[in-house]
Amino acid sequence: MDSESERSASSDQPTGNRKSFGRPETRRQFLKQFTVTSAALTLGPQLIGGSSASAAEKTAPVTAENAVDVRLKINGKDYALKLDPRTTLLDCLREHLHLTGSKKGCDHGQCGACTVHINGRRMNSCLIFAAMHEGDEITTIEGLGQPENLHPMQAAFLSHDAYQCGYCTSGQIMSATALLKEPCGPDDADVKECMSGNICRCGAYPNIVAAIQSVRQNKEKPA
Amino acid sequence: MKTFQLTRANDNEQAIAAAAKSKTAQQGADVRFIAGGTTLIDLMKLNVETPQKLLDVTHLPLSKIDNLPDGGLSIGAMVRNSDLAHHPAVQKNYRVLSEALLSGATVQLRNMATTGGNLLQRTRCMYFRDTAMPCNKREPGSGCAAITGINRGLAILGTSEHCIATNPSDMNVALAALEATIHIRGAKGERSVPIGDFHLLPGNTPHRETVLEPGDLITHVTLPPPAPGNRSLYLKLRDRASYEFALASAAVVVTTAGGKITRARVALGGVGTKPWRSPEAEAELTNQSATDDVFRKAADAALRNAKPQSQNGFKVELAKRCLVHALKTVTQTA
Numbered sequence: 001m002d003s004e005s006e007r008s009a010s011s012d013q014p015t016g017n018r019k020s021f022g023r024p025e026t027r028r029q030f031l032k033q034f035t036v037t038s039a040a041l042t043l044g045p046q047l048i049g050g051s052s053a054s055a056a057e058k059t060a061p062v063t064a065e066n067a068v069d070v071r072l073k074i075n076g077k078d079y080a081l082k083l084d085p086r087t088t089l090l091d092c093l094r095e096h097l098h099l100t101g102s103k104k105g106c107d108h109g110q111c112g113a114c115t116v117h118i119n120g121r122r123m124n125s126c127l128i129f130a131a132m133h134e135g136d137e138i139t140t141i142e143g144l145g146q147p148e149n150l151h152p153m154q155a156a157f158l159s160h161d162a163y164q165c166g167y168c169t170s171g172q173i174m175s176a177t178a179l180l181k182e183p184c185g186p187d188d189a190d191v192k193e194c195m196s197g198n199i200c201r202c203g204a205y206p207n208i209v210a211a212i213q214s215v216r217q218n219k220e221k222p223a
Numbered sequence: 224m225k226t227f228q229l230t231r232a233n234d235n236e237q238a239i240a241a242a243a244k245s246k247t248a249q250q251g252a253d254v255r256f257i258a259g260g261t262t263l264i265d266l267m268k269l270n271v272e273t274p275q276k277l278l279d280v281t282h283l284p285l286s287k288i289d290n291l292p293d294g295g296l297s298i299g300a301m302v303r304n305s306d307l308a309h310h311p312a313v314q315k316n317y318r319v320l321s322e323a324l325l326s327g328a329t330v331q332l333r334n335m336a337t338t339g340g341n342l343l344q345r346t347r348c349m350y351f352r353d354t355a356m357p358c359n360k361r362e363p364g365s366g367c368a369a370i371t372g373i374n375r376g377l378a379i380l381g382t383s384e385h386c387i388a389t390n391p392s393d394m395n396v397a398l399a400a401l402e403a404t405i406h407i408r409g410a411k412g413e414r415s416v417p418i419g420d421f422h423l424l425p426g427n428t429p430h431r432e433t434v435l436e437p438g439d440l441i442t443h444v445t446l447p448p449p450a451p452g453n454r455s456l457y458l459k460l461r462d463r464a465s466y467e468f469a470l471a472s473a474a475v476v477v478t479t480a481g482g483k484i485t486r487a488r489v490a491l492g493g494v495g496t497k498p499w500r501s502p503e504a505e506a507e508l509t510n511q512s513a514t515d516d517v518f519r520k521a522a523d524a525a526l527r528n529a530k531p532q533s534q535n536g537f538k539v540e541l542a543k544r545c546l547v548h549a550l551k552t553v554t555q556t557a
């Protein structure tokens with residue numbers, strides 16, 4: 001949480017207070033700002049260093065024992081990184097590349113919130129060391145569609161109200177899009193079985209299944 | 224997680240030589256091969272596994288499935304569980320293996336997990352996974368917290384006073400019923416181990432789970448040719464309909480002729496400290512009619528030596544019913 005708030009201070013607020021009414025903020029921007037503010041309130045200026053921006057400046061450069069040079073291809077873009085070998089793909093995406101669409105739920109391969117595609121197949125990025133995936137094609141939710149050009153599955157999740165809190169949603173959508181190319185039977189029960197690696201604590205399952213089936217049956221209209 | 228050195232192994236010999244420097248290939252290994260990582264990274268995050276060196280074996284040429292001249296099948300150690308489960312030869316000739324694989328974990332995990340890694344899957348005993356608790360498997364001599372603790376999911380067959388941890392794999396149970404052979408290349412050359420001899424009973428040394436020695440690399444698994452006319456099935460009973468470890472499971476491979484069982488192979492999962500082949504059940508079935516009475520006798524024989532713990536007594540009857548139901552289903556004429 002600390003590193004997240006420090007980073008948000010550097011990346012989202014380079015010129016200090018930029019808040020202006022009339023400018024739409026994303027939920028993430030709001031949450032990051034909120035986190036920074038609450039951290040400042042909790043820790044006090046002596047620990048934060050007076051302002052969140054200067055806290056970011058004080059962050060020590062990453063040094064790691066046994067660090068490895070890694071080249072990763074994510075959403076079609078190449079990244080050259082120096083990583084602690086312990087860095088999971090999920091942490092690499094979120095903490096190093098700021099691709100925070102992939103979520104950390106259980107961090108033990110049990111909940112599916114971190115699901116990404118590697119060479120077209122869905123996997124749990126929390127149980128993968130990033131450094132083992134040089135040369136692989138990695139796709140995250142950020143590479144699937146854009147707000148103005150949603151993937152049909154993203155559109156289907158919207159139109160079927162297939163989420164409540166949204167935390168599991170990117171993992172659900174990554175699993176659901178991979179499922180389209182997998183040997184999955186036609187029935188709802190088949191979809192439920194194939195989606196059992198994605199847990200939704202809100203219980204949006206019926207709508208998730210409906211969204212997936214609508215895409216499989218080509219019922220989804222382009223967004 | 225403790226830090227480690229990560230190296231990509233480019234050929235088998237290099238991997239074997241590097242791993243041979245480990246003081247053990249069992250619990251506490253300082254050098255580990257890593258492939259799918261679904262067990263190892265999980266346990267490293269819990270500090271149950273603390274290797275100093277990881278050898279990435281995912282680029283070794285061990286990813287092929289080949290038909291053998293004798294009609295059997297060779298499965299590379301790096302073949303992912305998904306690929307194995309959906310392979311046409313497995314679906315046609317070794318249905319029980321496909322069903323077992325597809326009953327385990329999730330699509331994501333099956334896309335990652337490998338054949339070699341699944342053979343080495345570690346127990347889900349919560350005391351093994353918790354470094355704050357005693358566990359003879361993790362820390363030899365520290366005691367077994369499960370025997371007096373929460374043991375509902377643990378083993379009733381092959382246990383010892385030192386360990387009652389269940390082997391959690393579904394694949395291993397099918398491989399036991401199919402009489403698979405594990406092929407290993409090590410510092411001293413190659414050898415082949417029948418799956419029945421590959422996993423060890425806990426006895427006094429629950430930290431030793433397999434016959435693997437430092438440097439030993441599982442290269443492939445072979446299956447004998449399918450028994451002519453056999454039908455096979457994997458039945459898994461669990462607390463949830465999907466994505467849950469077995470409370471009891473049965474892998475059966477049965478050949479019948481004129482209502483009589485001419486050949487039977489039976490293995491149980493979720494109840495044993497290792498994938499539990501039951502020659503006792505097989506003897507009760509062979510040359511008998513395919514009737515409920517015979518199935519029940521076979522099930523009684525399979526569980527005769529069961530030793531339930533304080534919370535898992537239900538598994539004795541559950542495993543029996545599981546086996547009876549599996550045998551009934553597999554011998555039903557279409």
